[in-house]
Amino acid sequence: MTALDVERVRKDFPILARSMRGKPLVYLDSAASAQKPQQVIRAIASLYETRYANIHRGVYELSETATRLHDEARSKVQRFLGAADPREVVFVRNTTEAINLVAQSWGRSRLRAGDEVLITTLEHHSNIVPWQLACEATGARLVVAPVDESGEVPLDEFEARLSERTRIAAFAHVSNALGTILPVAELAALAHRAGAVVLVDGAQAVPRLPVDVRALGCDFYAFSGHKLYGPTGIGCLWGRRELLQAMPPWQGGGDMIAEVRFEKTSYAEIPYKFEAGTPDIAGAIGLGAAIDYLEELGIEHVMRHEQELLAYGTELLSAIPGLRIVGTAREKTGVLSFVLDGVHPHDVGTILDQEGVAIRAGHHCAQPLMERLGVPATARASLGIYNTEADLDQLAAAIRKAIEVFA
Amino acid sequence: MDVRELYQTTILDHNKRPRNFRVPEAANREARGNNPLCGDQLTVYLRVEDGVVKDVGFQGSGCAISKASASIMTEAVAGRSLAELEALFTRFHELLTGDAATPAQIEGLGKLAVFSGVREYPVRVKCATLPWHTVRAAAHGDATTVKTE
Numbered sequence: 298m299t300a301l302d303v304e305r306v307r308k309d310f311p312i313l314a315r316s317m318r319g320k321p322l323v324y325l326d327s328a329a330s331a332q333k334p335q336q337v338i339r340a341i342a343s344l345y346e347t348r349y350a351n352i353h354r355g356v357y358e359l360s361e362t363a364t365r366l367h368d369e370a371r372s373k374v375q376r377f378l379g380a381a382d383p384r385e386v387v388f389v390r391n392t393t394e395a396i397n398l399v400a401q402s403w404g405r406s407r408l409r410a411g412d413e414v415l416i417t418t419l420e421h422h423s424n425i426v427p428w429q430l431a432c433e434a435t436g437a438r439l440v441v442a443p444v445d446e447s448g449e450v451p452l453d454e455f456e457a458r459l460s461e462r463t464r465i466a467a468f469a470h471v472s473n474a475l476g477t478i479l480p481v482a483e484l485a486a487l488a489h490r491a492g493a494v495v496l497v498d499g500a501q502a503v504p505r506l507p508v509d510v511r512a513l514g515c516d517f518y519a520f521s522g523h524k525l526y527g528p529t530g531i532g533c534l535w536g537r538r539e540l541l542q543a544m545p546p547w548q549g550g551g552d553m554i555a556e557v558r559f560e561k562t563s564y565a566e567i568p569y570k571f572e573a574g575t576p577d578i579a580g581a582i583g584l585g586a587a588i589d590y591l592e593e594l595g596i597e598h599v600m601r602h603e604q605e606l607l608a609y610g611t612e613l614l615s616a617i618p619g620l621r622i623v624g625t626a627r628e629k630t631g632v633l634s635f636v637l638d639g640v641h642p643h644d645v646g647t648i649l650d651q652e653g654v655a656i657r658a659g660h661h662c663a664q665p666l667m668e669r670l671g672v673p674a675t676a677r678a679s680l681g682i683y684n685t686e687a688d689l690d691q692l693a694a695a696i697r698k699a700i701e702v703f704a
Numbered sequence: 705m706d707v708r709e710l711y712q713t714t715i716l717d718h719n720k721r722p723r724n725f726r727v728p729e730a731a732n733r734e735a736r737g738n739n740p741l742c743g744d745q746l747t748v749y750l751r752v753e754d755g756v757v758k759d760v761g762f763q764g765s766g767c768a769i770s771k772a773s774a775s776i777m778t779e780a781v782a783g784r785s786l787a788e789l790e791a792l793f794t795r796f797h798e799l800l801t802g803d804a805a806t807p808a809q810i811e812g813l814g815k816l817a818v819f820s821g822v823r824e825y826p827v828r829v830k831c832a833t834l835p836w837h838t839v840r841a842a843a844h845g846d847a848t849t850v851k852t853e
Contacts, residue, residue: 641766643744644767647828
């Protein structure tokens with residue numbers, strides 16, 4: 298495929314065939330969660346229908362098959378992220394759990410009173426609260442690098458907050474609320490120069506940008522399956538091998554042990570050390586199918602498609618009187634966060650819903666960012682691979698209707 | 705359902721020009737309501753004398769439904785006894801969360817009846833009920849911040 302064939306892509310998503318409140322469904326909330334192609338749905342169904350058993354246990358063929366499929370999914374993630382070794386990929390529930398894993402395991406064992414954890418103002422709550430918990434437990438201090446009016450994190454401001462006390466810098470690859478793409482490689486290099494390790498929240502990046510964790514130079518990278526057109530309940534933490542190996546387990550149970558004795562238990566090697574209990578087997582296999590799907594489309598094509606739509610949508614929305622786009626970073630993904638004069642974002646959301654247009658309204662789990670930008674909430678339209686110019690036309694028409702209702 | 709059945713003229717009017725949008729002089733009770741997920745927040749002030757709401761006002765920000773509900777609420781409870789306020793609270797709550805708005809439910813509610821359409825939008829019910837839970841907390845002298853989400 299030389300470019301993204303959106304009409305063909307749309308046929309892969311069964312949900313797009315349904316109507317919403319008597320109108321065609323316009324789904325513009327992929328930053329919250331993406332819809333699922335039939336390739337993913339089928340991979341999960343076919344596992345349960347013909348190949349399901351628990352993994353790492355049975356001596357019978359079904360279990361071996363399920364184990365192999367689960368292992369393959371891990372290798373797919375490894376290749377997708379450009380990681381060196383599949384053992385560096387830990388399956389978790391979602392990005393939130395991946396960050397909590399690092400904050401609890403790495404954070405509690407490494408942070409000391411007086412140490413600093415550096416984050417940025419635009420972080421999702423899932424990259425704030427786990428660090429607050431780790432800081433409370435260890436006496437470390439949370440330091441925040443600011444964003445500017447456009448929603449960018451100025452490199453010099455970030456650098457100014459690094460010191461010999463900084464143990465870890467944790468920041469988003471892409472802002473969920475604004476779409477800002479952070480210069481991860483530059484930020485990581487600055488943090489490393491200060492002697493800190495680097496965690497990147499990649500939840501919004503992996504579905505739309507090529508990601509190579511070694512080129513980015515980070516130490517941990519976290520993402521969720523459900524934003525990547527995969528199932529809910531599965532996510533990944535990638536971590537550099539030596540870091541993961543040195544970290545203590547964070548949950549105990551089956552599958553994460555080498556040998557259990559009442560006197561002393563020894564733990565399994567990575568990644569199993571961090572995967573206590575029966576994992577989300579179908580979730581991992583569904584995630585693998587989602588990666589196959591995206592790779593077949595070509596992530597470069599996905600990115601170009603989204604950038605073209607973003608430019609189209611930005612122009613369309615900018616022409617609406619009384620509408621202000623919040624988040625105008627130079628490098629952005631397909632997020633159109635906006636406020637309307639005299640119409641609260643929730644009322645915008647309700648009226649758009651009546652027009653069959655699904656967007657998110659609220660603080661997008663980024664309250665400190667909203668406070669910094671001086672808005673209580675925004676309405677956010679976010680793009681996915683199945684969106685079209687027609688979707689954005691319908692969005693603009695629905696916004697004009699909201700303005701008319703409130704005129 | 706047309707969106708104008710939710711956003712009725714009365715609601716739009718009270719959203720644009722909220723009544724009693726002020727701190728009453730000599731207010732002796734107040735309570736705060738905050739729905740952090742959607743960002744609706746308000747403070748309701750009461751001047752209660754001899755068990756009667758002598759004055760009422762509110763301040764805050766939020767969506768049209770919450771703001772209009774707060775504005776119309778202040779009109780509805782002004783001059784009422786605390787027992788009447790409680791009864792109105794119950795009736796309003798039933799109007800928004802009950803199965804269907806019967807004529808008996810709407811009767812005597814006056815302007816409050818314009819919120820019957822909110823029932824069709826379950827996620828917005830909390831916006832309309834927040835001012836009512838807040839005024840009730842103020843009447844009871846409850847210091848905890850009220851939340852309906």
